[in-house]
Amino acid sequence: MSTEAQAGHLAHARYGKDKVRVLRVVREGKWQHVVEYNVCALMEGDIETSYTKADNSVVVATDSVKNITYYLAKTSPHILHPERFALHLGTFLVSKYAHIHKAFVTVEKLRWQRIQVDEKPHPHSFVRDGEDKRVVSVEIDGTQGKGKLTAKVTSGITDLLVLKSSGSAFESFVRDEFTTLVDVNDRIFSTSIDLKYVFDPIPVSLSLFDAPLPGTPGGPNAVFAAGKDAQLSEESIKTVKTQGTAWDGDTVADDARKVTLDVFATDDSASVQATLYKMAQQILTSHKHLQSVSYSLPNKHYVPVDMRYAGVENLNPQVQHVDGPGRTT
Numbered sequence: 001m002s003t004e005a006q007a008g009h010l011a012h013a014r015y016g017k018d019k020v021r022v023l024r025v026v027r028e029g030k031w032q033h034v035v036e037y038n039v040c041a042l043m044e045g046d047i048e049t050s051y052t053k054a055d056n057s058v059v060v061a062t063d064s065v066k067n068i069t070y071y072l073a074k075t076s077p078h079i080l081h082p083e084r085f086a087l088h089l090g091t092f093l094v095s096k097y098a099h100i101h102k103a104f105v106t107v108e109k110l111r112w113q114r115i116q117v118d119e120k121p122h123p124h125s126f127v128r129d130g131e132d133k134r135v136v137s138v139e140i141d142g143t144q145g146k147g148k149l150t151a152k153v154t155s156g157i158t159d160l161l162v163l164k165s166s167g168s169a170f171e172s173f174v175r176d177e178f179t180t181l182v183d184v185n186d187r188i189f190s191t192s193i194d195l196k197y198v199f200d201p202i203p204v205s206l207s208l209f210d211a212p213l214p215g216t217p218g219g220p221n222a223v224f225a226a227g228k229d230a231q232l233s234e235e236s237i238k239t240v241k242t243q244g245t246a247w248d249g250d251t252v253a254d255d256a257r258k259v260t261l262d263v264f265a266t267d268d269s270a271s272v273q274a275t276l277y278k279m280a281q282q283i284l285t286s287h288k289h290l291q292s293v294s295y296s297l298p299n300k301h302y303v304p305v306d307m308r309y310a311g312v313e314n315l316n317p318q319v320q321h322v323d324g325p326g327r328t329t
């Protein structure tokens with residue numbers, strides 16, 4: 001909420017529930033799938049009087065928002081796919097409550113990868129193989145009418161920690177009275193990568209989540225009516241004309257992570273700026289339904305230790321210490 005101090009009126013109101021933690025197991029015969037999400041679901045609409053007149057009749061309790069999140073975590077056929085789950089939850093909130101006109105859902109997906117036993121994936125055992133998270137933010141806009149919902153989806157990665165011990169230089173930058181940094185043609189490059197990409201907006205409606213997607217025999221509802229946990233099979237998703245859109249967020253996410261790591265590893269980096277741009281260009285070139293890509297790569301500086309105190313020339317530096325972060329976006 002914000003109020004304008006002088007006029008003393010309500011300028012903006014948005015509320016909901018944050019940090020709803022969901023672990024969902026989907027059983028498919030011997031194979032089990034798990035997702036762990038941190039969910040934030042916020043709403044806007046005709047809710048001003050709850051702030052200005054203590055009128056709780058317009059308040060869907062944040063506790064109910066938490067319960068809806070768990071309800072859809074149990075029943076949504078889209079639960080294993082963060083973009084589609086976030087779209088379902090946001091669409092549900094705006095569709096169910098006449099006076100709620102916008103929903104803002106963020107889903108953070110933690111990494112649980114299958115444990116490989118003797119190089120074979122285990123059916124129900126998983127390992128946290130990195131602290132980076134996939135983050136999906138969805139805005140459902142119902143201000144043009146409940147029959148005309150549109151969704152803006154921004155996805156990405158946070159906290160992807162990387163380091164390369166060679167293949168990075170930083171030379172020929174502005175040199176003046178404020179410059180103390182020396183040119184280096186071979187340095188450590190380490191950073192915690194944050195990536196965001198914005199999909200083309202898509203139309204949504206609640207029936208889209210319940211009815212079969214085109215090319216999906218029987219549709220998700222049929223499966224749930226039969227009392228089974230299920231997901232849309234990957235095969236059926238591929239037949240749907242959704243490639244590269246927010247519906248297909250898993251494919252884009254896998255590729256974006258791969259491109260990020262590949263370019264980081266293989267680029268003969270002239271600077272953080274130049275490497276970052278190459279990553280973004282590659283993602284945009286191969287994903288036509290993305291409107292923009294942005295990266296943040298705060299440089300984690302490792303500085304060679306001057307070891308002349310011990311009579312040691314720390315050349316081709318093998319001992320380095322960590323300096324505070326620069327920030328490049």
Ligand SMILES: O=c1[nH]c(=O)c2[nH]c(=O)[nH]c2[nH]1
Nearest residue numbers: 170181270271272273299326
């Ligand atoms: O790749 C870099 N870009 C910079 O802008 C910068 N600034 C700095 O001090 N070191 C680096 N490295």
